[in-house]
Amino acid sequence: MKKRRTILFLVALLSLAAGPFLHQETAVDERAALRDLAPETTFSGKGGAPPHYRAGQDLVAFNSYDVTQSIRGYAGPIKVLVVLGDDGRIKGIKLLSHRETKNYVHYMESPAYLGRFIGKSVFDRFEVDRDIDGITRATVSVEALAKTVRESSRAVALNAFGLQAGAGQANEAGNWSWAWYAVVLVFGTVGYLLTRRDRLLRLRDLSLAAGIIVIGLYLASPFSLLHVYNLALLRPSSSELWYVIVGSTVLSLFIAGRFYCGWLCPFGALSELIARLPTRKWTVPPEQDDRWRGFKHVLLAVVTAVVFLSGRVDHGNYEAYITLFAFHGNLFAWTLLALSLLANLRVPRFWCRYLCPVAALAAVLSRRDPAYVSMPDCPMGNKPNPETGECIRCNRCYHPKYGNGTGGGEAPSLFPGNVG
Amino acid sequence: MSGQATDKKKFTLLAIAATVLVVLVLSSNAFLDEYLVARGDESQRRSHYENVLQKKGLKLHEGRYWKKQ
Numbered sequence: 001m002k003k004r005r006t007i008l009f010l011v012a013l014l015s016l017a018a019g020p021f022l023h024q025e026t027a028v029d030e031r032a033a034l035r036d037l038a039p040e041t042t043f044s045g046k047g048g049a050p051p052h053y054r055a056g057q058d059l060v061a062f063n064s065y066d067v068t069q070s071i072r073g074y075a076g077p078i079k080v081l082v083v084l085g086d087d088g089r090i091k092g093i094k095l096l097s098h099r100e101t102k103n104y105v106h107y108m109e110s111p112a113y114l115g116r117f118i119g120k121s122v123f124d125r126f127e128v129d130r131d132i133d134g135i136t137r138a139t140v141s142v143e144a145l146a147k148t149v150r151e152s153s154r155a156v157a158l159n160a161f162g163l164q165a166g167a168g169q170a171n172e173a174g175n176w177s178w179a180w181y182a183v184v185l186v187f188g189t190v191g192y193l194l195t196r197r198d199r200l201l202r203l204r205d206l207s208l209a210a211g212i213i214v215i216g217l218y219l220a221s222p223f224s225l226l227h228v229y230n231l232a233l234l235r236p237s238s239s240e241l242w243y244v245i246v247g248s249t250v251l252s253l254f255i256a257g258r259f260y261c262g263w264l265c266p267f268g269a270l271s272e273l274i275a276r277l278p279t280r281k282w283t284v285p286p287e288q289d290d291r292w293r294g295f296k297h298v299l300l301a302v303v304t305a306v307v308f309l310s311g312r313v314d315h316g317n318y319e320a321y322i323t324l325f326a327f328h329g330n331l332f333a334w335t336l337l338a339l340s341l342l343a344n345l346r347v348p349r350f351w352c353r354y355l356c357p358v359a360a361l362a363a364v365l366s367r368r369d370p371a372y373v374s375m376p377d378c379p380m381g382n383k384p385n386p387e388t389g390e391c392i393r394c395n396r397c398y399h400p401k402y403g404n405g406t407g408g409g410e411a412p413s414l415f416p417g418n419v420g
Numbered sequence: 421m422s423g424q425a426t427d428k429k430k431f432t433l434l435a436i437a438a439t440v441l442v443v444l445v446l447s448s449n450a451f452l453d454e455y456l457v458a459r460g461d462e463s464q465r466r467s468h469y470e471n472v473l474q475k476k477g478l479k480l481h482e483g484r485y486w487k488k489q
Contacts, residue, residue: 035468282427282430282431283423283424283427283428284427284428284431285424285428288428288431288432292435295435295439299442302446303446306446306450310450312450314449315446315449315450316446316449317445317449318442318445318446318449330445330448330452332441332444332445332448333445333448335441336438336441336442336445339434339437339438339441340438343434343438346430346431346434347431347434350434350438354435354438355438355442
């Protein structure tokens with residue numbers, strides 16, 4: 001494990017250092033975007049405060065990012081070109097750039113969706129699900145878009161046309177999606193701690209169900225490696241949900257290993273439920289099993305190098321749960337998802353064992369707890385005394401006596417015939 | 421014993437298929453999307469050239485600066 005940790009650390013460090021030399025941020029061509037938005041109109045050069053282009057006395061255009069740099073989506077700012085009339089109404093809008101995960105925001109990018117902002121006034125509220133249509137599974141991104149358009153339009157309308165908007169108006173109602181995530185997290189944590197003392201293993205089934213329903217289907221926010229990459233590339237979000245997901249999961253990896261995988265991950269939960277169907281499971285020889293389990297570490301190193309060298313987080317996205325819970329992906333991604341789910345009928349938790357990059361990261365960050373000794377019906381199919389990164393802390397085999405090295409000697413094998 | 425051998429074979433095929441799919445997904449992220457965007461930009465530039473610049477008697481590379489000339 002120490003060797004894997006060192007290799008991954010070196011790959012990440014070298015790629016991060018070399019990345020800026022291999023790719024450069026290309027400046028957005030605002031003029032070309034303006035030409036698309038208003039082909040018949042001639043705009044002046046960019047100037048003023050906040051910076052904007054002007055066409056006569058009644059039309060201005062601006063890049064929202066020049067005005068509202070602190071508003072961020074799930075992966076940094078969403079830059080929009082807005083054309084605003086002297087009546088405070090939006091005449092045209094075009095997305096210039098963003099780094100959101102494309103699976104979630106493909107509809108937000110479409111002219112059909114952006115067209116709904118046209119005709120809106122700086123005096124409107126721009127509240128998602130009230131006067132702006134929300135997009136299921138892209139709530140954070142859509143809220144950031146609405147907020148950046150509202151705030152930048154109001155600032156430019158005030159300075160360019162003297163229109164005072166927003167004063168005295170209530171702010172947005174607030175997004176409580178982080179609270180839903182926190183409830184599931186607290187439930188999972190309490191269940192985890194209780195089942196270490198008692199065999200209340202049904203609590204875990206409830207936590208897995210909550211993971212699928214709340215984190216997967218409702219919030220569409222399973223923890224992903226893309227969160228970690230955005231953090232490493234200094235592209236944090238301004239969403240509370242993002243901080244709750246990243247903060248809690250990374251912390252739990254250090255404290256309790258793959259607790260997230262065993263108690264909260266909606267994809268892991270779905271895989272485990274499929275694996276519980278009464279189908280004959282394949283017998284995979286231990287040496288073959290070990291070899292392929294190591295494959296996820298290779299994938300993690302490759303994807304880390306690709307992302308840091310290219311500076312493009314979306315280039316490293318192969319995570320099947322993003323395809324599933326975003327309900328979007330290309331043909332290869334959907335096929336990989338179908339294969340990963342169906343494989344559970346023969347090899348329990350196939351994705352978690354062999355492909356999941358979060359599992360590989362967890363293995364690198366967490367420390368071994370000898371109290372987890374494994375047993376024959378281990379949901380991960382682990383052998384006795386498994387490696388840190390292979391245990392999902394389901395607590396079925398937890399032996400408190402052997403935790404913290406106070407048990408004196410090796411834990412007894414729960415496998416028949418003293419396997420291992 | 422032969423059942424185990426068959427399982428081993430099937431598992432190997434499954435793991436290889438998954439690996440190929442992961443490689444295809446990663447490749448499509450890096451190349452296909454970039455390629456499609458580049459093709460889209462190119463066709464947009466060509467359309468602008470044919471509809472606007474060519475009518476003004478300008479070459480594509482001069483067209484960018486035609487207002488200054």
